[in-house]
Amino acid sequence: MTMTGSAIERRKFPAPFENYELGDPFDEMFHASGAPRQHYQEIYDFLLDLPADELKLHKQAADQTFLHQGITFTVYGRDEGTERIIPHDLLPRIITAQEWGKVESGLEQRIHALNLFLKDIYHEGKILSDGVVPRDIIYSCKHFRREMRGVHVPKGNYLTVVGTDLIRRPDGEFVVLEDNLRVPSGVSYMLTSRQVLKRIFPKLYQACGVRPIDHYGQALLATLRNLSPEGRPEPTVVLLSPGVYNSAYFEHSFLARQMGIQLVEGRDLVVHDNIVYMRTTSGLRRVDVIYRRIDDDFIDPLSFRRDSILGVPGLFNAYRTGNVTLANAIGTGVADDKALYAYVPKIIKYYLGQDAILENVETFLASEPTEQKHILANLDKFVVKAVGESGGYGMLIGPHSTKEQQEEFGKKIIEDPRNYIAQPTISLSTAPCFVEGGNIEPRHIDLRPYILYQGEKSVIVPGGLTRVALRKGSLVVNSSQGGGSKDTWVLN
Amino acid sequence: MFYSIRHVTRFQYSTPVSESVMEVRMRPRSELLQQCLKFELHVTPRARVQFYRDYLGNTVHYFDVPGHHNRLALIAEAVVEVEEPEDIPEAVPMAAWETIDEMWASGELYEFQMPSHFAQPSAELDKLVKELGVDRRENPLTLLRRLNQKMYSAFEYAPKSTRVDSPIDEALINRKGVCQDFSHIMIAIVRGLKIPCRYVSGYVFPRPEEEKRATPLATHSWIEAWIPGIGPNQQGLWVGFDPTSNCVCGDRHIRAAIGRDYADVPPTKGVFKGRATSELTVAVRVLPTNAPADDREELVLVPSSNSGSSPVADHHWEEMQQQQQQQ
Structure with a gap:
């Protein structure tokens, strides 16, 4: 897929957009005619008025902030140091209130259906006996956990934190690319990008009327507390991380700090008589809810991978009994399997009797x-x-x-x-990005909103993480593959 | 028949360990023709024993010992009643294969149809299948009866010739092994025929002529295959075959747990903290009875091939943290 070669005539844009080219993909900022979309007008005018070197200075200031705050991630399998600052782009991606309304209700519907699906396949398996989803897709999935069959999870909520990847088709529709139902990451980049951008473009931020996202940490904590075992009205919530060598360790520590909860590793927890405790300087303290960022396989060497030393022996039995809650539940990965994905529209229809609001690819x-x-x-x-x-x-x-x-x-x-x-191959939509040399050029982007599932309703902070393929023409937005992030503004 | 079972397990650690956590799958199942009338599990050092039932109906006991300890001892005692089943016919109609294929396609018994940890297809297995002439020319029941017999003749029973975690190829190449190996090999063959097949761990009280191989002085294992067209309302029945003692299972086999293979249902499974090697000794006694076993009688403990060291090593750590997928 190329950026040129379409029927549309290349047109000249004023600086700093002089290298901007429109092609087949949907462009977030410009109509095919080359006129800026209404919701981008404010920022378009702002950029035209900006002195030539100003953007570079802003970019340097933003880089400095990321570095000083230690907003980094880890890349495996490379020689040159594994810890890097997350590549990011200065210019916000803008979504209208109307567009967001549809995305929000579409995600709420989709995640609710997937949660009902998980409950079903780990209990009666009605959707399987009714032949809507083939059994072998479920049972051959490496994330299916037979140990979870018949296990009751608090409130029936298998899902708590979900990140669903959306892309925009050339016709402008948001469609779902994949669901992340195990340990979705990246929300810390969403939050930190916002903090930085608010500081760099305070006036623009004010003028645009952007919906806030700062309440994510508190919303996450409230969602976790809500899953507390019965009889534990004042639950102790912890975040269980694999440790400092994990790619998302920055995020783990960031979120624990945002929520004001303990960040623990497996060795900090111990199970005695079916109750989970945290080792503290003042003795053992009971733990009620664990926001875990460790894979199922590793969470308990007694029940799963025997050689795991990251997990907590006996944790699964405490969980099964209902003495502690794990979020997300064990075994949710069976519903974000890429082969199962093809069946999600049918799954929504089956449980909710509705057509999917957001389409699949x-x-x-x-x-x-x-x-x-x-x-x-x-x-x-x-x-x-x-x-x-x-x-x-x-x-x-x-x-x-x-x-x-x-x-x-x-x-x-x-x-x-x-x-x-x-x-x-889908042409992800493009959005204006500040590139080396000081120009603004289009780059491909996707969108990962974070859903805090609470049953029929969910809390979804407006926007999410916009991931951008910083290399020209590239379609790969994953941070592990050279992608970066962009602040996402949902307008009032 | 009534049986009393006494099953003693002892772990001896080379240096003191702590935070032992253990699961135990020893309680005889209660269903159909078998009822567990009494079950007690004593643990030393003292621990609070709890239990759950998994979705296959196995009872799993578990406990933890937080403090330092050099040894861990379990005594399980059970009284079980097993009724004689109705005779299994010699054969079922050839049409049973069609039902088996339908069952295969539905995936309803998927986990008992697919290869599992120990029951894997291999080149060595293919050789044996060819040698024994196992194919679908006969009806499934007759075929399995014959296979059971052939398994018995093809292998030498040789205690300690394999380890508890040996792949089946070891027994296949040497043509000798223990009940667990024979069960895994037979499961792999039966599943290869698309017949649902599962592993049973339990105890046996053998007829005198079978005593050379199966013994009331050890835990035992055998297999169950799902045969359509027999049983109540001809709805199909799990039929037990014991390739170690060359018999179809009846009231001399006491079922403790069922699973895909041994990996799902070891009698004990635990982890502990500490750099120690552990030595495991086990003693079992199964007696026909009307009353619980006599507690005072001492059993002779024999070393088990299950002994080993703790798997903990620091250098795995970094790698494992990295292996955690963050989506």
């Missing part, structure tokens, strides 16, 4: 023989994804791949069809 399953043929014949056009991976690992982007890469993926698909899906 068209998806082909390699496990279906006819669809597999179609995938293999079109490897140069499709995006192929390994179902169990996240963070942009194990992915083939057809149009940007070599023949060798396609052949390699073709082999992998034939060897292990259940593990692969394919989607047409």
Whole structure:
């Protein structure tokens, strides 16, 4: 996919937009005609009026703030230091109140249905006996936890914190790319980007009328407290992190601080007589709710991976008894499996009797023989994804791949069809970004709103994390693959 | 028949350990023809024993010992009544294969149809399947009866020839092993025929002629395969086959737990804190009775192949923290 070559004539924009090109993808700032969209007018005018070097200074100031606040993440498998500041872009991405209204109700609907689905498959399995979702998709999923069958979870809420990735199609519609139902990360970048941008563009922020997001930490804490075991009205909530070597450790410590709760590792917790305690300087203290950022596999060496030393032995039995709550519940990954994704519209229809408000991206399953043929014949056009991976690992982007890469993926698909899906390459929408050299150019973006699920209703702070593929023409927005973040402004 | 079972387990640690947490799957199941009339589990050092039932109906006891200890001892005592089942027919109609294929397609018994940790297909397994001539020419029940017999003849019973965590290839290559190996091999073969098949851990009170292999002085394992068209209302029945003693299971087999294979249902499973090696000794006694076992009688403990060291090592740590997916 290229930025040029469409029917639209390239038109000249004034500085600092002189290199801005419009193509097939939906552009967040400009109509196809080249006129700025109404909700971007304020910032467009602001940028035109700004002295040439001013943006660079702003960018430097923002970088400094990120660095001083230690807003970093970790990249694995590279030699040059693993700790970096999160790449970010200076210019906010703007969403209108009307657009947001639809996204919000669409997410609320989707996550509620997925929660009902999780409850069903770990209990009666009605959707399976009714043949709406094939059993083998569930039981062959590596995130399905048979240990959770028949286990009651508080309030029936399997999901608590969810991050769903949305992209905007060329026609301007938001569609769902994938759900993250296990340990979604990135919310700290959403919050810190906002803090920084408010400081860099205070007047613009005021003038635009942006909905606040600062209450996320308190909303998360309230959601967690609400899951307290019965008879524990004043629950102790902790955040369980794998430790400092984890890519998201900054976020773990950031969120614990925002909520005013303890940040713990597995070795800080101990289970005795089915109750979970935290080791403190003044002795053991009972723990009621754990916001865990450790994978299912590692959470309890007694019940899951025996060699895990990050987990807490006996935790799962305490959880099963209802003496402690884990958020998210164990086994939620079966519902964000990329093969199951194709069934989500049917799942919404099945439990809620409604059509999905937010559509899916068209998806082909390699496990279906006819669809597999179609995938293999079109490897140069499709995006192929390994179902169990996240963070942009194990992915083939057809149009940007070599023949060798396609052949390699073709082999992998034939060897292990259940593990692969394919989607047409979608031109993610573009938004103006400040690039090196001082110009503003379009780059591809997506959107990850964070949903705090509380049953039929959810708390969704307006906006979310806009991830941007900082490399020109790139479609990969994952921070582990060179993506950056952008502040997201939902207008009043 | 009434049986009294006494099952003693002792862990001896090379240096004191702490924070032991353990799960125990020893309580005989209560269902259909088998009723557990009494079950007691004594733990030393003293611990508060709790239990849950998993979704397959197994009772799992668990406890923790927080303080330092050099040894951990469990004494499980049970009284069980097992009724003689109705005779299993020699054969079922060939059409049973169709029902088995339907069951396969529905995925209803998925976890008992797919390979599991110990019951994996392998080249060695294929060799054995060919050698034993196992295929769908016969009806499933006759086929399994024969397979059970052939398994018995093909393997030598050799205690301590394999470890508790040995893959089946070891027993397949050497053509010898213990009940657990035979069960895993047979499960892998039966599932390969698309017949749902599960692992049973329990106890046996063998007929005198079977005593060479199966013994009332150890835990035992065998398999159950789902055969359509028999049982109440011809709804299908899980039929027990014991490839170690060459028999179809009746009132001499006492079922404690069912699972995909041994990995799901070890009698004890625990972790502890400390750098110690542990030595495990086990003693079992199964007696026909009308009354609970005599507590005063001392059992002779025998070393188990399950002994091992704690898996903790610091260098895994960093790697594991990184392995945590943050989505």
